[in-house]
Amino acid sequence: MITGESFLKEKLTHIMDGETPSREELAAILALPSPEYLYHTADLIRQEQCHDAVLLRGIIEISNVCNQSCHYCGLRKENKTLFRYRMTEEEIMDAAQKIQRADISTAVLQSGEDKTDAKRLCDLIRRIRTESDLFITLSLGERPAGDYLAFREAGADRYLLKHETASKQLFEILRPGSSYNSRREALRLFKELELETGTGCMVGLPGQTPEDLADDLLYMKALGADMIGIGPFIPHPETPLAHCPPGTTEMTLKMISLTRLLLPRANIPATTSLGVLDSTGRRKALQSGANVVMLDFTPENYRRHYDIYPGKTYVAREQDHTLRLLRQELEAMGRTIGRDRPRGEILKTSAKTASK
Ligand code: SF4
Known part of the structure; x- marks a missing residue:
């Protein structure tokens, strides 16, 4: 008799041998309850590929102004309760x-x-490059195609644009005014421009099925994404989805683990939203395949207004102690804080992955 455990072991072996599973197989894995073996296997792959180093990223939320109307996001332009800001260049520096x-x-x-x-x-990008040794990741939403090239030439290293959901139907319902195809085109362009390419999706969107999540995984694999952020949907009270239930920790962890198996070398953050949903979410993600932690460096007076989903601003207020607490937490888990590989080296890896 084929049990859930033996099915899972067989499928994971095939994935680790380089086979891409079918949509139905991935959906069946996602439907398994508490697949500890999946988390454990993803953690082993993470250790093999990234060792025990956790990479840190410092986020600066430079503006909370948005011209879009995404049904799941507190920054949508219809949210008139939100104080809007744009940081000055000096504040960003x-x-x-x-x-x-x-x-x-x-x-x-x-x-x-x-x-x-x-x-x-x-x-701004040129100034950061001149006055610091920082790598620069941009996460500014969709822009005219020529802007991406200009950002690359100015010195940006990476662009993060979550595809949000691979379901065209869900995308069009949840992101009115935004084009499913142009978002994918932008992600393809990042690869062409040799920008390290980050994408990702939400888990637990209203109407989302395991098959939709399987499609997310297959899309990110086909893209050869270098960075992948996967977080649970958390309803915001000032949005049309205010009364919908949130995503779950378990499904988010399954998605993180399968992503690690499908894209062993990707940088995968333990997302802030998972930490908001579940106070142990960060630790669980880091033990299920994630290898990156994002820390918020937005000044206190702006942070609380970057209100994408409820609870995030509370986490942000804890920032002053975050680094020290994080070091202690990682040490207790036997993990260290890692350094990024030199510029260029990552892009070589990325180009190889994309050409497979
Ligand atoms: S998800 Fe992005 S584009 Fe959509 S409303 Fe929020 S900030 Fe704007």
Whole structure:
């Protein structure tokens, strides 16, 4: 008789041998209750590929202005209860210097889809590159194609644009005014421009099925994503999805683990949203395949207004102690804080992965 455990072992062996599972097989794995063997196997692969080093990223939420209306996000333009801000260049530089002083090698500049002038952003990227040793990741939503090239030429290393959901139907319901195809085109373009490419999805969206999540995994695998952020959906009270149930820790962990198996070398964060949903979420993610932790360096007076989902701003207020507590937590888990590989080396790996 084929049990859930023997089915899982057989499928994971095939994935580790380089086979890409079918949509139905992935959906069947996602439907298994508490698959400890999956988490454990993903943790072993993480250790083999990333050793015990956890990479840190410093986030600066440079603006919470957004022109989009995503049904799941507190930054949507219809949320009139939110105070909107744009950080000045000096404030951003100050935060970048704090990231560097904390011995973190990457700054992530994040915003809503605020149509900030590309030249202003290029000047900022050049200034960070000149005045620090930081790698620069951009997470600024969709922009005109020419902007991505300009950002690359100014010195950006990576672009993070979550595809959010591989289900075209869900995407079109949840992101009115946004194009499913143009988002995918942007991600393809990042690869072409040799920007390290980050994407990711939400888990537990209303109407989402295990097959939809299987499609997310297969899409990220086909893209050859270098960074993958997977977090649970958390309903925000000022959105149309206010009364929908959140995603679960278990399904998010299954997705993280399968991502590690399908893309063994990807950088996978233990997302903040998982930590909000479950106070032990970060630890669980780091033990199920994740190898990155994001820390918020947005100044206190802005942080609480970057209100994508409830609870995030509370986590952010704890930031002053976060680094010290994180070091202690990682030490207790037998993990260390790692350094990014030199520029160029990661891109070589990324190009190889994409050509497979
Ligand atoms: S998900 Fe992004 S694009 Fe959509 S409303 Fe939120 S910040 Fe804007």
